[in-house]
Amino acid sequence: MKTLQHIPLTGELPSPKGVALAILEMCRNEDTTISEIAHIAQTDPALAGRLIRNANAASSGVRPIASVTDAIMRLGMGTVRNLAMGFSLIDQYHSGPCAGFDYERFWSYSLLVALAMQEFGRMTGAGAAEELFACGLLSQIGRLALATLYPQEYAGLLNETNARARLAELEHERLHTDHNELTAALLSDWGLPLALIEPIHYHEAPDKAPFTPGSRPHQLTHLFYLAKRIGDLGLSPESERNGHTAELLLLGGKIGLDADQLGARIDGIVTAWHEWGELLKVPASALPSFKQMCAGQAPRPEDGDSPASLRVLLVDDDATTRHMLEGVLGDSLGHTVQSAGSGEEALATALQFMPQVVVTDWLMPGMSGIELCRALRATDWGQTIYIIMLSGIDTRDEATEAFEAGADDFVAKPVDLRTLRARLRAAWRYVHLLDAWETDRAQLRQFAAELAISNRRLSHAAMTDQLTGLPNRRAGMSELEKAWSASGRAVQPMAVLVIDVDHFKRINDSYGHAVGDHVLREVAQTLQQSARREDVVCRLGGEEFLMVCANTDLRAALGAGERLRKLVAALAIKVGGHEIQLSISIGIAAREASMTDADMLVNAADRALYRAKEGGRNRSCICLQGQLRCGPWQAR
Incomplete structure (x- = not known):
């Protein structure tokens, strides 16, 4: 993604002013305290009230708060900074120089997207609900920026036929940037984390985002897209609502909501939209309930009118009567x-x-x-x-x-x-x-067929890590118990290796989550390729993996661990002009007579892993009868 310095711009960009700007500058200083932020925020009564409202909305069932200091403590300084920016921009840009840009509609849409992100973020746990509210509010800020920088050109662009359908393409063609690119650059300049900026940048076309299915960026991208479609529904004319509701039902199903549950969520979002609209002086359309929008208007014969056309067979042996009835x-x-x-x-x-x-x-x-x-x-x-x-x-x-x-x-x-x-x-x-019943029967048959396929996929997905394709923790623990039982019955040795990628957080912070995901897949593939057919390799979570080795003593397990450690060290992952060198730390333990269950075996390997990391990483450590020993080991 480009920064502001790499985007050709002329003129003054939208920016927070007054108290919001002061909070933004203060948050860039790591030594700034909550009391200092609260002191500044209290000088703007409108901002203070909005922060308190957001803090109370974020914590239903918790004692309400009434002070700005408590609100900031509950929300966090990062969220307060983002909210202050969003509220400041709303207050400044209720109108502007671009004749073709509907400023009131823009903020109405952005507010609805923000509330949808807040609700679905709270439901899925994909992020802090209030932080996602602020990100939703700013998710289209690039459009406001283009309307501010190029008022005449942008007005002409918006007036073109089907401009909304290919808006980003037209923006790039005429202005050499687009609103998604500019949104990401502005949010980066204002200090929002890359983990939130990337999903916002790709959310209008989530299927083209370079994120691994199941990863947090992938989940956030699709949540932003869901929130965008709710925003489209809220501001669409009545004639277009059926198309929006049909897509929303599909999107809701992807996050586990049936039609009634999704409808209840959306109705709650719309209610909050009207409440926040009054507070921020932003218009909010009156909408029927989601259930009513889904139902539409079926044609009905009114009293005194003929019903819709039917296929009628008239049977009568009298030609005169038959002709009259025809x-x-x-x-x-x-x-x-x-x-x-x-x-x-x-x-x-x-x-x-x-x-x-x-x-x-x-x-x-x-x-x-x-x-x-x-x-x-x-x-x-x-x-x-x-x-x-x-x-x-x-x-x-x-x-x-x-x-x-x-x-x-x-x-x-x-x-x-x-x-x-x-x-x-x-x-x-x-x-x-009867027609409606037949339609329902056909849909039920289709749903049944799709459900059977989904159940098979879910059964596989429930035991598979989506990022690496390895068995997940649940599957790994199941295989561990099987190997433990088989080892006991056959009186054979077994061992486990607990493996951790060294300094993985540093890779994520330096290169982004997409690169971090690629690193995990490379390590997983190396593990899988180096394992024997009877070994089980699974991802425990994060950057940690488990290898279960049946009929393997401690010496053989240590040899396997050292071979694996060298294979990973030989990997070279290229990103741009950089080459990432990897290393892993390994904890190894074998079954001993004193161990009563498989958990004790894994705990022993865990303790060995921690000793390997404390000893400088990039090494193997074994646990033998409670004693820990680390490499380097002599080659055998």
């Missing part, structure tokens, strides 16, 4: 009508036409309406047809016989138009519910 059903009520003069002809027509409704006369030569009804109900496809029986004899016995034969409704002749319209409305509701 006109009523087709011309007056708007249905698609096929007709038949007998029950036999109706069965043949039904196979081709597949009607949703059959309107049939009772008394016909050959196959009567009752026999036609029974014949239709005898087929699988005919069981779902809505059948209306017509009869010139309107008695209770006639109606009962029709219903027992499988008819859904009974209408007396001569047919009254209003009555027939009402009965077809009932038929429409039945067909509509």
Whole structure:
């Protein structure tokens, strides 16, 4: 990512002013105390009130606080700095020189993204909720910067057709930078940590981010994208909400939320949006509940109106009656009508036409309406047809016989138009519910198939470390118990190696998490390749690994550890113009008679690992009958 010095800019960038600027400068001094920050913050009553509100919102169920000092202690100086910057920029830029840039809408969107990040950060534990609130508030600050630096050019760019769909591309083409690049540069200049800046930089296209699936940067990038889509939903016109809600349901499923849970979270975020909007004088749109937005508006026939068009099969042996009803059903009520003069002809027509409704006369030569009804109900496809029986004899016995034969409704002749319209409305509701049911069944079948695949994947994922592809701690501990039991039954030796990458934090801090992840994968691959087929290698967590060696005594385990240590030391990972040299420390222990379970074996290897690290790292250390001994070892 570029810094401000490497981005071609002219003019003055947005920057915090007044108290916020003073807090920013003070936070750059490592000796600054909380009381000093509080003293400055108290000179701005609006900022002080917002900090206290955020601190109380961050700690539900905890005693509310009322002092700025307590708020800063609860939030942390880094979060206070970020919040002060965001609030300062909101106060300064409610309007500006760029005619095509909607400043009020920009801050409304940013506030909604901030609250979404706060909520989902709190839910997932991906980061401090209030720090993520501040980052969400500033996640699009590059757009405000471009509108401030290039008001006329940016207004023209925003007015172009589909500019929002390819905004970053147009920005790069016209202004030689884009809002994501400028956002990252500004946040870096203001002192935000790289671990938060990187996910913000890539969050509009998370699938293109260079992060390992399952890593914290990968998780944060997708959370920022989820928050962005909630921001899009909040400010979109009603006609576009269906597309947003459908995508949000998929994104919510990825973090373990079903439709009701996601809806409850989003409704809470929108409520907080309105509360914060009043506090910051930022507009917040009135939205229906998420459930209502997902439901949409299904077409419904209103009283006095005809229902939606149906496929109707009309069966009557009297040509005059048939012609009259065809006109009523087709011309007056708007249905698609096929007709038949007998029950036999109706069965043949039904196979081709597949009607949703059959309107049939009772008394016909050959196959009567009752026999036609029974014949239709005898087929699988005919069981779902809505059948209306017509009869010139309107008695209770006639109606009962029709219903027992499988008819859904009974209408007396001569047919009254209003009555027939009402009965077809009932038929429409039945067909509509049947279609919805079939859709639900299809979705359930699809969900069942997807669930079976997901369960297989989850079963594998539950036992696999996503970063390295090695078995995870859970799987490793399971294999350790199996090896311990087998060792006891066969009276064979076994050993374990606990391995730690030296100075791994320094690699992360110097080169970023993406490089740190690459280093872990390289070490994992080396471990896997050097292990025997019967050995089990797993990632315990962080930069620590475990190797379980069945039928292996301490001498053989030490030889394996030394061979592994030299292989890792020979690795050379190139980053830019730099080459990273690695080393590992190894703790080794073998099963002894005094050990009662596998945990004692791992604890012995752990103690040996700590001795190896205390002894200068890049060495192997063994634990033998409680005594620790470290290398260097003579080659054998």
